[in-house]
Amino acid sequence: MILRKTLSSLVLMLLYGCHLHMAKTVMNGGDLEAALPEPRAYIPDSQNLDFVYHDHEELTRFLRATSARYPNLTALYSIGKSTQGRDLWVMVVSSSPYEHMVGKPDVKYVGNIHGNEPVGREMLLHLIQYFVSSYTTDQYVKWLLDNTRIHILPTMNPDGYAVSKEGTCDGGQGRYNARGFDLNRNFPDYFKQNNKRGQPETDAVKDWISKIQFVLSGSLHGGALVASYPYDNTPNSRICRSSALCAMFQTYSAAPSLTPDDDVFKHLSLVYARNHAKMSRGVACKSATPAFENGITNGAAWYPLTGGMQDYNYVWYGCMEITLEISCCKYPPAYELKKYWEDNQLSLIKFLAEAHRGVQGFVFDPAGMPIERASLKVKGRDVGFQTTKYGEFWRILLPGYYKVEVFAEGYAPREVEFVIVEQHPTLLNVTLQPSKRIEGIGAGGPSYYRPIPAPQHYRPVPPYVASASNDNGIFSTISNGLNSLYSNIFG
Numbered sequence: 458m459i460l461r462k463t464l465s466s467l468v469l470m471l472l473y474g475c476h477l478h479m480a481k482t483v484m485n486g487g488d489l490e491a492a493l494p495e496p497r498a499y500i501p502d503s504q505n506l507d508f509v510y511h512d513h514e515e516l517t518r519f520l521r522a523t524s525a526r527y528p529n530l531t532a533l534y535s536i537g538k539s540t541q542g543r544d545l546w547v548m549v550v551s552s553s554p555y556e557h558m559v560g561k562p563d564v565k566y567v568g569n570i571h572g573n574e575p576v577g578r579e580m581l582l583h584l585i586q587y588f589v590s591s592y593t594t595d596q597y598v599k600w601l602l603d604n605t606r607i608h609i610l611p612t613m614n615p616d617g618y619a620v621s622k623e624g625t626c627d628g629g630q631g632r633y634n635a636r637g638f639d640l641n642r643n644f645p646d647y648f649k650q651n652n653k654r655g656q657p658e659t660d661a662v663k664d665w666i667s668k669i670q671f672v673l674s675g676s677l678h679g680g681a682l683v684a685s686y687p688y689d690n691t692p693n694s695r696i697c698r699s700s701a702l703c704a705m706f707q708t709y710s711a712a713p714s715l716t717p718d719d720d721v722f723k724h725l726s727l728v729y730a731r732n733h734a735k736m737s738r739g740v741a742c743k744s745a746t747p748a749f750e751n752g753i754t755n756g757a758a759w760y761p762l763t764g765g766m767q768d769y770n771y772v773w774y775g776c777m778e779i780t781l782e783i784s785c786c787k788y789p790p791a792y793e794l795k796k797y798w799e800d801n802q803l804s805l806i807k808f809l810a811e812a813h814r815g816v817q818g819f820v821f822d823p824a825g826m827p828i829e830r831a832s833l834k835v836k837g838r839d840v841g842f843q844t845t846k847y848g849e850f851w852r853i854l855l856p857g858y859y860k861v862e863v864f865a866e867g868y869a870p871r872e873v874e875f876v877i878v879e880q881h882p883t884l885l886n887v888t889l890q891p892s893k894r895i896e897g898i899g900a901g902g903p904s905y906y907r908p909i910p911a912p913q914h915y916r917p918v919p920p921y922v923a924s925a926s927n928d929n930g931i932f933s934t935i936s937n938g939l940n941s942l943y944s945n946i947f948g
């Protein structure tokens with residue numbers, strides 16, 4: 458079943474020290490993708506979905522009608538309700554919409570986390586329509602839906618959207634949820650303690666991503682044109698505290714805060730930017746706003762923020778999420794939506810295909826049974842990830858030699874080396890042996906198990922414990938105020 462789609466498999470026998478393992482490279486991912494023609498242009502059918510903004514009732518009606526029309530390609534579920542009781546709808550688009558496909562990755566898009574940035578919301582509705590209407594005619598779409606389970610949350614902040622105004626390019630009206638919270642500042646933070654009260658929308662998303670092991674994710678925003686990657690926060694964003702001017706300077710020229718997967722995040726961001734009609738040109742939206750080289754930026758280098766969704770996805774669950782700022786104007790007039798679709802169509806599709814790059818596989822016990830919640834960490838990349846209940850894991854990696862450490866309770870830890878090539882993902886199955894029972898000294902003596910490292914999900918020690926005091930004081934307040942002003946203007 459795992460290798461159902463395998464056309465051929467190249468078996469590499471790799472001997473490292475006393476460890477023997479096999480790394481099979483399969484062709485059910487990138488290889489096939491590379492051989493496919495580019496996705497075709499979408500022919501909008503205004504009877505189903507026009508290029509206009511859809512309010513919550515219209516959005517709900519479209520999703521319901523689509524799931525009724527395409528029962529074999531879609532599944533509609535709600536992850537919870539907004540503060541004002543609107544459903545947070547997720548549409549799954551896949552050839553296996555109701556069930557996770559063992560060995561195949563789950564990916565997601567989240568739109569409209571800021572209620573007044575609804576271009577992403579409409580792009581995601583059109584993406585759904587594009588997928589279902591192209592599945593039988595477009596080889597690329599068929600490959601993607603046959604090999605990926607795509608979860609689309611078009612609006613994470615329907616209440617904010619309800620009070621936003623079309624044609625408003627800047628400002629904060631509708632940005633927040635109904636209680637006035639910025640949902641992209643409402644997640645637990647790795648670098649700094651986040652004391653903001655958890656909101657229903659954020660809690661729903663946290664619960665969602667704790668249940669599905671998402672490999673790759675994009676969060677859609679407006680107010681700039683750039684693909685921004687983790688970290689959004691930084692341990693040392695408030696160094697310059699001698700004056701208000703200094704604080705402002707610091708805000709406008711923050712240092713990058715890079716993850717151990719920086720090469721991968723840059724690559725993912727470039728995939729989006731380069732497949733976009735304009736983003737990679739790096740032209741500033743306005744003369745007073747920054748121009749981003751190649752259309753990408755590190756989040757903290759642009760401006761640091763606490764409680765963002767992308768850092769949470771990555772640090773807590775190993776899900777590679779980036780933030781896609783897709784329109785200079787936050788809420789442009791509806792007649793521009795068609796143009797935004799044309800600019801983003803290829804990016805939205807090609808980005809998701811990146812889930813098929815890197816290493817994927819299973820962790821088994823000696824009887825061949827999957828080991829759930831085994832912890833994995835690629836050496837030198839100190840943000841871990843875990844296996845699913847089927848023992849599956851995925852990690853997006855660029856070509857090279859890697860070593861992965863695998864831990865599970867009751868098993869001896871293992872280190873396995875593997876190779877990533879450009880053309881196709883590497884399939885790596887790891888078998889763990891139970892920890893060895895060591896007989897006690899002397900007859901009848903106690904037996905005990907050799908201690909093994911704690912099999913917990915690996916996460917580096919939160920640095921905010923040590924640096925919490927850096928955040929006090931009036932200049933920090935000023936700096937924070939400027940940061941929120943800054944993010945109201947952009948993003």
Ligand SMILES: [Zn+2]
Binds near residue numbers: 574678948
């Ligand atoms: Zn935003």
